[in-house]
Amino acid sequence: MQKNECTIQDWIQKVVVQNQIDKYKHGHHFIHNDTFQKLLQQRTNPTSSCVRDILQKSLSIQTLSLQEISTLMQVEDPILWNEMFEVAEEVKKKVYDNRIVTFAPLYMSNLCVNNCEYCGFKKENSEMKRIRLSMDEIREEIKILAGCIGHKRLISVVGEHPLSDVDYIVESLNTIYSVKEKTPHGYGNIRRVNINAAPMSIEDLGKLKKAGIGTFQVFQETYHQPTYEKIHPQDTIKGNYEWRLYCMHRAQEAGVDDVGIGALFGLYDWRYEILGLVAHSIELETEFGIGPHTISVPRLQPASHSELSIHSRYRVNDEDFRKIVVLIRLAVPYTGLIITARESPTILKEMYPIMTQRDASTNIKIGGYEKTFLQEEEEQQFMLGDDRSLDEVVRELANEGHITSFCTAGYRCGRTGKKIMNLLRCGREGQFCKLNAILTFREWLDDFASPETKQVGEKIILKELKEVENSFPSSEVQELLSAYEQVKQGVRDLYF
Ligand code: SF4
Numbered sequence: 001m002q003k004n005e006c007t008i009q010d011w012i013q014k015v016v017v018q019n020q021i022d023k024y025k026h027g028h029h030f031i032h033n034d035t036f037q038k039l040l041q042q043r044t045n046p047t048s049s050c051v052r053d054i055l056q057k058s059l060s061i062q063t064l065s066l067q068e069i070s071t072l073m074q075v076e077d078p079i080l081w082n083e084m085f086e087v088a089e090e091v092k093k094k095v096y097d098n099r100i101v102t103f104a105p106l107y108m109s110n111l112c113v114n115n116c117e118y119c120g121f122k123k124e125n126s127e128m129k130r131i132r133l134s135m136d137e138i139r140e141e142i143k144i145l146a147g148c149i150g151h152k153r154l155i156s157v158v159g160e161h162p163l164s165d166v167d168y169i170v171e172s173l174n175t176i177y178s179v180k181e182k183t184p185h186g187y188g189n190i191r192r193v194n195i196n197a198a199p200m201s202i203e204d205l206g207k208l209k210k211a212g213i214g215t216f217q218v219f220q221e222t223y224h225q226p227t228y229e230k231i232h233p234q235d236t237i238k239g240n241y242e243w244r245l246y247c248m249h250r251a252q253e254a255g256v257d258d259v260g261i262g263a264l265f266g267l268y269d270w271r272y273e274i275l276g277l278v279a280h281s282i283e284l285e286t287e288f289g290i291g292p293h294t295i296s297v298p299r300l301q302p303a304s305h306s307e308l309s310i311h312s313r314y315r316v317n318d319e320d321f322r323k324i325v326v327l328i329r330l331a332v333p334y335t336g337l338i339i340t341a342r343e344s345p346t347i348l349k350e351m352y353p354i355m356t357q358r359d360a361s362t363n364i365k366i367g368g369y370e371k372t373f374l375q376e377e378e379e380q381q382f383m384l385g386d387d388r389s390l391d392e393v394v395r396e397l398a399n400e401g402h403i404t405s406f407c408t409a410g411y412r413c414g415r416t417g418k419k420i421m422n423l424l425r426c427g428r429e430g431q432f433c434k435l436n437a438i439l440t441f442r443e444w445l446d447d448f449a450s451p452e453t454k455q456v457g458e459k460i461i462l463k464e465l466k467e468v469e470n471s472f473p474s475s476e477v478q479e480l481l482s483a484y485e486q487v488k489q490g491v492r493d494l495y496f
Contacts, residue, residue, distance in 0.1 A: 024249040025246065029245055029246075030280070031245065036279075043074065048077070051084070052083075058088075061334055085322075089353040093353075094333075097434060100356065100405065101153065101407070102393065104145050104361060107158075107368070108164065109159055111164055114159070114233075117307075118267065119309075119382075120305060127304070135172070140370045141369045144369045147181025150444050151390065152408055154190050157196045166204040170208065173193055185490050194216070196260075199250075202254045205250055218244065218247050219264060219298070248292070249288075252287075259290075260292060261280050262298060264299075265298065266312050291334065294335060298340060299315075299343065300314075301385070329354045338358070342382065343386060352400055360389065360393035362384060395450075402460075403460050410432075439484060442461060480496075
């Protein structure tokens with residue numbers, strides 16, 4: 001697995017393809033710093049009627065303009081904030097109902113040629129033990145994730161390095177999809193692998209598409225270019241702000257139409273990052289007719305050997321974090337909203353009515369699922385806030401009235417990109433999802449749930465079945481009931 005420094009330097013020189021930035025940039029990029037700064041300086045303390053007009057637009061599942069989201073950010077009245085929180089809940093219910101999708105992160109390699117100031121994997125952190133999982137090791141991880149815990153969906157994470165390039169990722173995708181672990185009633189397998197990796201060329205993204213990638217996730221970290229350039233050294237690949245900014249344009253061109261964007265909140269003013277995320281969503285909608293499939297809101301957490309991760313003056317407190325989640329839900333109403341186990345159980349629980357996805361049984365150590373020893377700071381990218389098992393999380397969700405969905409049908413039925421955007425906007429995708437959530441939850445309860453979780457899970461599944469019976473056409477109810485019976489008899493992976 002050794003590559004000498006000279007070969008690595010050659011590889012680095014070839015990663016960024018300038019004409020794959022210029023072709024989308026049209027002379028200037030879509031993050032207009034001057035406009036953003038002017039919006040941030042506004043102090044209008046908007047009236048309730050002005051706020052309510054904007055909320056109506058969110059409720060009609062339309063993306064807000066930069067001025068509109070900026071207006072919402074200026075609200076000072078706590079009563080209006082409560083109202084915004086309630087509307088954010090309503091928006092989520094309208095598009096995603098009471099479903100929360102769960103996944104597990106799989107950290108496959110921490111080799112990295114970059115030196116991001118806030119990250120424990122940075123090249124100059126010589127105390128970080130460097131590991132890249134072999135295919136056999138990945139297989140062992142999947143046996144646990146899919147065969148013992150019951151995950152169906154992963155986000156695979158790799159640092160940027162020639163040894164974890166696109167060919168490694170493609171091989172890992174094939175490996176992950178090939179594992180099928182027997183369970184007492186059926187089998188466990190991973191049915192959707194999302195990838196969080198470095199920006200790639202159109203050609204490399206095409207390889208991921210062919211290998212069956214779910215969502216391609218790249219976070220801009222910070223949209224504020226001067227800050228970006230300060231914390232990502234300019235002699236590294238990641239120092240190139242625009243290569244990163246346009247990676248989702250390249251993904252769309254390569255046919256990878258489920259893309260996930262995000263910002264690392266805490267590197268710069270959180271209001272600026274929200275403007276950045278909204279501008280990014282509008283740009284993708286305008287250019288391709290497809291906004292982001294998901295938006296993630298990771299908050300800067302302490303990382304090994306990173307002063308910035310501990311002392312950043314922009315670190316976000318809990319109160320502002322709640323506002324961030326509400327504002328994004330309102331600004332891009334159709335998108336999935338991911339909050340991870342970086343956050344504490346308390347914050348996660350509070351955000352369930354607004355968010356759509358979370359991870360559980362999370363281990364961010366390379367090879368950490370198979371090796372059950374405790375996570376050391378020196379071996380992971382940052383510290384976790386919630387280390388509860390999937391079983392505990394599913395139980396909590398059920399107790400709070402949310403059904404955990406293990407559905408991965410969307411991309412396997414071709415409901416991705418523009419198709420899924422339109423279905424989400426008109427509420428139709430939600431209908432498929434409701435049925436698939438019931439089937440996959442039944443499957444998970446029978447295969448993996450503890451007796452306590454099963455008990456509370458049965459109640460929520462009965463409630464969901466009742467709702468379908470009362471609101472779906474009878475032909476669809478019959479189809480669901482027949483599939484539901486089959487799952488109970490041990491048939492697996494049925495979906496609409
Ligand atoms: S944030 Fe990503 S690119 Fe930067 S050092 Fe960490 S792993 Fe490497």
